[in-house]
Amino acid sequence: MSFSDLRLIEPLLKSLRQEGYTTPTEIQAKTFPHVVAGRDMLGCAQTGTGKTAAFALPMLQNLHTRKSHQPKKPTQGKAARVPTQRVIRALVLSPTRELAAQIGDSFKNYGRNLDMRGTTIFGGVNQRPQVRALQQGVDIVVATPGRLMDLINQRALTLNSVEILVLDEADRMLDMGFIHDIRKIIAMTPKKRQTLMFSATMPKSIQSLADSILTDPAVVKIAAKHATADTVQQSAYFIDPRSKGILLGKLLEDKVMSRTLVFSRTKRGADKITKQLNNTGFTAEAIHSNKTQGARTKALHNFKSGRTNVLVASDIAARGLDVDDISHVVNYDIPGDAETYVHRIGRSGRAGNQGQAITFCAHDERRSLRDIEKTIGKQITVLKHSIQAPPPAPSGAAIRRAAEPTGPRSTRPTGKPKRSKRGGKPGGAAASTGTGGNARAGRSARSRKAKPNASAHNNAGGGSARPKRNSRSAKPAAKKPRY
Numbered sequence: 501m502s503f504s505d506l507r508l509i510e511p512l513l514k515s516l517r518q519e520g521y522t523t524p525t526e527i528q529a530k531t532f533p534h535v536v537a538g539r540d541m542l543g544c545a546q547t548g549t550g551k552t553a554a555f556a557l558p559m560l561q562n563l564h565t566r567k568s569h570q571p572k573k574p575t576q577g578k579a580a581r582v583p584t585q586r587v588i589r590a591l592v593l594s595p596t597r598e599l600a601a602q603i604g605d606s607f608k609n610y611g612r613n614l615d616m617r618g619t620t621i622f623g624g625v626n627q628r629p630q631v632r633a634l635q636q637g638v639d640i641v642v643a644t645p646g647r648l649m650d651l652i653n654q655r656a657l658t659l660n661s662v663e664i665l666v667l668d669e670a671d672r673m674l675d676m677g678f679i680h681d682i683r684k685i686i687a688m689t690p691k692k693r694q695t696l697m698f699s700a701t702m703p704k705s706i707q708s709l710a711d712s713i714l715t716d717p718a719v720v721k722i723a724a725k726h727a728t729a730d731t732v733q734q735s736a737y738f739i740d741p742r743s744k745g746i747l748l749g750k751l752l753e754d755k756v757m758s759r760t761l762v763f764s765r766t767k768r769g770a771d772k773i774t775k776q777l778n779n780t781g782f783t784a785e786a787i788h789s790n791k792t793q794g795a796r797t798k799a800l801h802n803f804k805s806g807r808t809n810v811l812v813a814s815d816i817a818a819r820g821l822d823v824d825d826i827s828h829v830v831n832y833d834i835p836g837d838a839e840t841y842v843h844r845i846g847r848s849g850r851a852g853n854q855g856q857a858i859t860f861c862a863h864d865e866r867r868s869l870r871d872i873e874k875t876i877g878k879q880i881t882v883l884k885h886s887i888q889a890p891p892p893a894p895s896g897a898a899i900r901r902a903a904e905p906t907g908p909r910s911t912r913p914t915g916k917p918k919r920s921k922r923g924g925k926p927g928g929a930a931a932s933t934g935t936g937g938n939a940r941a942g943r944s945a946r947s948r949k950a951k952p953n954a955s956a957h958n959n960a961g962g963g964s965a966r967p968k969r970n971s972r973s974a975k976p977a978a979k980k981p982r983y
């Protein structure tokens with residue numbers, strides 16, 4: 501099937517040629533006829549399927565062919581020379597600023613050969629340029645709910661001319677607590693409108709939102725819930741959490757990791773990973789919601805342009821982020837649920853490209869990995885590395901022992917450690933642990949020790965994933981976690 505089979509108008513076909521698209525994706529082929537026919541739609545599709553064009557193309561076509569909705573411009577006199585004030589005819593709601601910006605760019609690209617104007621509205625940046633764009637008149641607004649509500653409350657825009665409303669990533673918007681804003685926004689649009697709702701998943705809350713805002717919708721489902729794209733090869737490493745940084749560094753040394761997105765569970769974690777990478781000669785930037793919008797935009801821009809080849813993200817970037825040719829997604833922390841896993845790894849292997857997803861899995865996270873496998877219905881290949889787990893952290897008692905004065909060694913008898921008079925504890929760290937110093941010295945000795953092991957890393961699975969037992973360890977080896 502080609503785009504002309506879908507009866508797309510020539511200006512759109514021209515834009516698609518300019519974009520280099522030749523064949524509609526499945527969701528585009530299935531969605532287009534319904535939307536052009538003016539029907540409401542409920543779309544269930546995973547990311548990277550071409551969902552944005554699936555709604556943007558027929559919307560642009562509808563807006564173009566239904567021109568009559570714009571206010572009539574006088575054909576004669578002074579008024580004819582004044583540009584007609586445009587009204588907002590289409591509104592797209594998106595959960596994140598990054599996704600809103602991407603959707604806005606897509607509308608610009610697909611609509612470049614049409615007389616159509618759009619703007620993007622999201623928080624975290626100065627509102628003045630957004631208000632100015634609205635004052636100049638736009639046909640299409642792509643917005644995050646929070647800033648849109650702010651501007652509506654400031655009377656910077658009204659929604660009473662909206663003909664087409666889109667809720668993209670609806671499940672994510674609900675997860676992010678936007679439901680009240682969404683309901684308020686929808687109530688401000690005309691009752692007679694076309695509504696399209698897209699969601700990667702269809703929990704009950706989404707179904708009931710769909711029931712309340714859609715009229716006799718066409719339902720398009722593309723991939724089974726939780727399916728992962730076949731274009732992404734999935735693997736995992738069992739790794740001690742303390743060695744993850746070393747493993748990541750070793751993996752990134754491989755040139756095939758040309759554009760890598762690393763996911764951290766927490767924002768602090770993302771900053772820490774980024775710092776570590778930059779300290780070891782990589783160029784990495786972090787993106788998460790504690791960063792200013794300027795910093796987020798810059799980090800994304802640098803990653804897209806190839807100035808940085810590692811972007812460390814919290815889950816804010818898991819949805820919607822569309823960067824060409826992400827070669828690898830690394831789950832530095834295993835995601836809390838399979839759904840997040842699917843969205844994270846869906847950043848790679850997009851639009852037919854090949855990608856790799858690598859998950860770091862700590863000993864106590866193996867169950868989560870199995871749950872993910874069960875949900876996605878695929879086995880994740882476990883690769884081996886030869887990075888040894890550092891010795892277990894000393895117990896509180898050992899740290900206290902290490903902090904106690906050791907006394908002159910020369911006078912201490914060899915053999916069993918002396919019992920302390922206070923509390924009957926062993927007299928010195930030197931005797932009990934062999935480190936001969938305080939707890940701090942013990943820590944730095946461990947981190948020094950961890951590094952040389954990294955050089956034995958074997959990405960192809962040649963080494964052993966399990967650490968060798970350390971017979972000199974103060975603790976019984978059986979208590980050591982195995983990776």
Ligand code: AMP
Binds near residue numbers: 550820
């Ligand atoms: P989306 O799922 O909308 O985020 O799109 C994922 C990626 O696929 C984007 O980079 C689009 O530019 C690209 N894309 C969308 N439709 C097509 C198509 N028909 N042919 C080639 N690439 C496409």
